[in-house]
Amino acid sequence: xxxxxxxxxxxxxxxxxxxxxxxxxxxxxxxxxxxxxxxxxxxxxxxxxxxxxxxxxxxxxxxxxxxxxxxxxx
Ligand SMILES: [Zn+2]
Numbered sequence: 001x002x003x004x005x006x007x008x009x010x011x012x013x014x015x016x017x018x019x020x021x022x023x024x025x026x027x028x029x030x031x032x033x034x035x036x037x038x039x040x041x042x043x044x045x046x047x048x049x050x051x052x053x054x055x056x057x058x059x060x061x062x063x064x065x066x067x068x069x070x071x072x073x074x
Pocket of ligand 1: 020034
């Protein structure tokens, strides 16, 4: 195993740490994230207290009634 810790970072690398949400270079405005969206995602994790995947929505029945309208189809 070769441990090249002396290797300097690439010149193209932006200063600061990358966004912990998507990995993009963070901006000063939304530090330490790259955008307000990523900051919101992180905030949601804290509020919910669990790891959630953005985009996944849980469908809940508002009526609460069992969905068996077509029972005579089988
Ligand atoms: Zn991001």
